Amino acid sequence: MSDLSQLIDFIRKEFNHSLKSFPLPGSPKYLYNPIKYSLESKGKRYRPIIVHLAGRSFKSDPDELMKISLGIELLHNFTLIHDDIMDSDDIRRNVPTLHKKFDVPSAILAGDGIFTISQLILISLEHNSTKLLQKYNEVVLEICEGQALDKEFEDQAEIELDAYIDMVKKKTGALLGACLCLPAIMHGESSEKVEKLYNVGKCLGVAFQLQDDILEIFGDEKVIGKSLGSDIIANKKTAIALIANKINSDEWNNLISEFDGNNLEKIRNFLSDNGINSEVKNLTNTYFQSSYESLLKLGFNQDSEVYRFFKIIQGRHF
Amino acid sequence: MSDLSQLIDFIRKEFNHSLKSFPLPGSPKYLYNPIKYSLESKGKRYRPIIVHLAGRSFKSDPDELMKISLGIELLHNFTLIHDDIMDSDDIRRNVPTLHKKFDVPSAILAGDGIFTISQLILISLEHNSTKLLQKYNEVVLEICEGQALDKEFEDQAEIELDAYIDMVKKKTGALLGACLCLPAIMHGESSEKVEKLYNVGKCLGVAFQLQDDILEIFGDEKVIGKSLGSDIIANKKTAIALIANKINSDEWNNLISEFDGNNLEKIRNFLSDNGINSEVKNLTNTYFQSSYESLLKLGFNQDSEVYRFFKIIQGRHF
Numbered sequence: 001m002s003d004l005s006q007l008i009d010f011i012r013k014e015f016n017h018s019l020k021s022f023p024l025p026g027s028p029k030y031l032y033n034p035i036k037y038s039l040e041s042k043g044k045r046y047r048p049i050i051v052h053l054a055g056r057s058f059k060s061d062p063d064e065l066m067k068i069s070l071g072i073e074l075l076h077n078f079t080l081i082h083d084d085i086m087d088s089d090d091i092r093r094n095v096p097t098l099h100k101k102f103d104v105p106s107a108i109l110a111g112d113g114i115f116t117i118s119q120l121i122l123i124s125l126e127h128n129s130t131k132l133l134q135k136y137n138e139v140v141l142e143i144c145e146g147q148a149l150d151k152e153f154e155d156q157a158e159i160e161l162d163a164y165i166d167m168v169k170k171k172t173g174a175l176l177g178a179c180l181c182l183p184a185i186m187h188g189e190s191s192e193k194v195e196k197l198y199n200v201g202k203c204l205g206v207a208f209q210l211q212d213d214i215l216e217i218f219g220d221e222k223v224i225g226k227s228l229g230s231d232i233i234a235n236k237k238t239a240i241a242l243i244a245n246k247i248n249s250d251e252w253n254n255l256i257s258e259f260d261g262n263n264l265e266k267i268r269n270f271l272s273d274n275g276i277n278s279e280v281k282n283l284t285n286t287y288f289q290s291s292y293e294s295l296l297k298l299g300f301n302q303d304s305e306v307y308r309f310f311k312i313i314q315g316r317h318f
Numbered sequence: 319m320s321d322l323s324q325l326i327d328f329i330r331k332e333f334n335h336s337l338k339s340f341p342l343p344g345s346p347k348y349l350y351n352p353i354k355y356s357l358e359s360k361g362k363r364y365r366p367i368i369v370h371l372a373g374r375s376f377k378s379d380p381d382e383l384m385k386i387s388l389g390i391e392l393l394h395n396f397t398l399i400h401d402d403i404m405d406s407d408d409i410r411r412n413v414p415t416l417h418k419k420f421d422v423p424s425a426i427l428a429g430d431g432i433f434t435i436s437q438l439i440l441i442s443l444e445h446n447s448t449k450l451l452q453k454y455n456e457v458v459l460e461i462c463e464g465q466a467l468d469k470e471f472e473d474q475a476e477i478e479l480d481a482y483i484d485m486v487k488k489k490t491g492a493l494l495g496a497c498l499c500l501p502a503i504m505h506g507e508s509s510e511k512v513e514k515l516y517n518v519g520k521c522l523g524v525a526f527q528l529q530d531d532i533l534e535i536f537g538d539e540k541v542i543g544k545s546l547g548s549d550i551i552a553n554k555k556t557a558i559a560l561i562a563n564k565i566n567s568d569e570w571n572n573l574i575s576e577f578d579g580n581n582l583e584k585i586r587n588f589l590s591d592n593g594i595n596s597e598v599k600n601l602t603n604t605y606f607q608s609s610y611e612s613l614l615k616l617g618f619n620q621d622s623e624v625y626r627f628f629k630i631i632q633g634r635h636f
Contacts, residue, residue, distance in 0.1 A: 148349035
């Protein structure tokens with residue numbers, strides 16, 4: 001695994017360098033200062049890494065892959081900035097969200113600017129840029145639909161697990177799907193293969209989000225580097241919350257209204273005793289499994305970088 | 319002029335029909351209901367008309383021109399929706415703004431969705447779509463810069479007229495520039511001609527905005543169909559306001575603090591007595607004149623549809 005770890009570190013470092021040295025004008029400060037603040041944020045860079053690993057399987061030009069990975073990470077930043085306003089979230093990646101650091105108008109405009117810069121980066125691709133941009137914008141619209149469904153859930157007392165997973169496929173999965181399929185489009189792969197890769201990414205997105213839902217309650221605070229249970233405090237509709245609500249609505253509602261952010265033990269015990277924790281873990285593994293099987297069918301064998309990176313994601317603790 | 323008037327009415331009708339019948343999914347309602355509300359708004363359609371008239375000079379396919387005009391009008395809607403949130407404006411085209419009719423999160427998301435749909439429409443163009451998309455997104459970034467400068471002005475006591483005009487060139491002019499130059503890009507015109515057409519549109523944008531600034535105070539309420547003086551109540555930095563502030567800051571500030579929206583006479587008299595009204599009118603005509611001269615140099619003679627439509631805009635009373 002060590003050569004892959006080294007490769008991943010290398011990609012992450014190169015990507016961070018490209019992002020940091022991305023040329024941006026100095027003024028108007030009202031637009032570019034918030035954009036610069038946003039680009040300084042430290043992400044785990046899973047998405048850019050997947051882009052590079054997928055593109056390496058096609059032996060694509062690393063500079064062109066860098067453009068795709070920048071385009072996708074900027075799209076990711078744009079959606080986070082606007083989502084944080086919509087959801088009134090104050091903290092992201094351990095620092096104040098953009099609208100908290102600046103204000104709501106600045107954050108709306110910075111998001112619009114970042115999204116536009118992302119399009120300009122992808123337009124500069126040398127091969128198949130029109131096809132790639134079409135898929136990219138279809139993905140963005142799907143992400144918007146995912147966010148809309150998530151907002152609709154806020155006012156619904158009961159949400160079916162299937163509906164939640166459909167929402168996650170759009171809100172989180174679509175972007176991971178783009179990481180896999182945009183390099184394939186650039187390489188001129190068939191529409192059929194592109195769509196299959198897109199769906200692998202959507203499966204991975206569901207697995208990834210379910211992991212997040214679990215880590216948010218059962219993770220190790222020291223490893224994750226932030227206080228746990230914020231989804232519970234915000235009463236977010238996660239997979240865990242909606243299953244708990246279905247199994248024993250009264251007790252679950254008591255538990256979350258009691259919760260003050262300090263003692264997760266009672267909630268953890270309730271979830272473990274009712275098998276909710278293991279149910280969501282099983283579901284997570286099902287989605288990982290499904291993405292592995294699809295990868296194998298698409299010619300990414302167990303030794304391939306993409307397959308092995310999925311395994312690394314499955315094993316993550318933060 | 320009558321045949322041109324008929325043509326313009328025809329284009330407006332066809333455009334409104336295309337916009338109304340534009341296929342949008344029914345759900346998620348949280349995303350698509352606000353988008354539909356936004357598309358129902360009645361604009362004067364100057365931008366789509368300019369696209370069609372410019373494209374007719376190149377004998378371009380009307381269906382392809384319709385795509386460009388839709389892309390531009392949706393871009394216009396997107397910027398208005400987000401600007402209205404940033405500027406806390408409640409009314410637009412005599413109806414509640416999107417964030418007033420729905421809420422801020424819905425309006426942010428609807429704007430993002432409309433912008434994305436606009437990109438998808440332009441991607442579907444058959445000729446030179448990559449070049450066209452590049453210019454389009456450069457224009458969007460310039461519009462964002464214009465809005466940023468406008469926001470920066472809010473906190474500045476004094477603004478130079480040149481700085482105001484630079485802001486207007488970006489915020490209003492860039493989009494009108496796009497109306498003229500995107501059809502030229504589609505037709506394969508040289509970069510030089512494209513840039514010249516873009517600059518004509520920027521001049522027109524300045525003239526157009528200065529007209530708006532005047533009509534907002536000196537227009538006929540019955541013709542305009544809304545109460546005048548709202549820029550004064552909101553203390554917006556218009557050309558009139560910043561010249562008045564420069565000439566006699568004390569009296570101007572007294573006048574605007576006194577103004578309750580009902581009696582514009584005192585303000586009108588002050589502006590007329592100090593020659594501010596005529597100064598802005600002269601400036602407006604200078605920008606119109608400059609755009610006519612550029613059109614002539616670019617081969618649009620006085621009988622051309624584009625030239626004659628600029629004359630119609632110059633003569634507008636609302």
